[in-house]
Amino acid sequence: MSRGFVKEEDQEEVPMVPPRADLPDGVINYVTQVGMNALLEEREALTTEREHLEITNEKERRIAVNHINAKLQLLNNRIATAKIVDLKKQPQNEVRFGALVALKIGNAMTVKNYQIVGVDEADIAKGKIAFISPIAKILVNKKVGDKATLKLPTEERVFEIKEIAY
Structure with missing residues (x-):
């Protein structure tokens, strides 16, 4: 039967489902x-x-x-x-996917811990950042003692790697 012959109140609503965390095409x-x-x-x-x-x-x-x-x-x-990704197979002395990284940010006296994870697992409140995020991208392949700079519109933020764990 054609949908033209169905009463308006009988029409199904198309469910509006929010998309999952963004994962760019080809990634x-x-x-x-x-x-x-x-x-x-x-x-x-x-x-x-x-x-x-x-x-x-x-x-x-x-x-x-x-x-x-x-x-x-x-x-x-x-x-x-x-x-x-098998975290045991990651190079333990470099920042890669799955790494738990202790960072000194700028002139801060404290160290912040972040883990580089998948897009669905990312939750900044829990210290988990997506591997496609700008911060994760600048940290990859760095070692303890290295510094990475994130260029922001008004400043440059420097991250110093203090510790890496998996």
């Missing part, structure tokens, strides 16, 4: 094992949520299921394209 989706585990746990949680929906109204239920399915589709794509 490999690197993840840590912790990041991959989190993606798999998220998938399990969404699947469980879909199976245990307590919505009795059929239309509302279909909309909720469509929304979860749309989120699962994006998530499954990330999981399918993920490439787990």
Whole structure:
């Protein structure tokens, strides 16, 4: 039957699902094992949520299921394209993907710790920065004692590598 013969109130709403963290086209989706585990746990949680929906109204239920399915589709794509990086195989004396880096920033007296992770795992509040971020890019291949400079519109910020761990 043509959609032209369906009552307007019977039309399905297209679920609006926010995109996942940006991963530019052509960039490999690197993840840590912790990041991959989190993606798999998220998938399990969404699947469980879909199976245990307590919505009795059929239309509302279909909309909720469509929304979860749309989120699962994006998530499954990330999981399918993920490439787990074995942190034990990274050069332990250089900053690479997965490194936990202790940094002295500018003239600060304190040291801040950041880990370079995949885009889905990144969370600045937890000290996790995406490998595609400007800070991560300037730190890669550096060693303890090296300095990296980030050019900002109004200043240059210098990061001194104090420690590297995996």
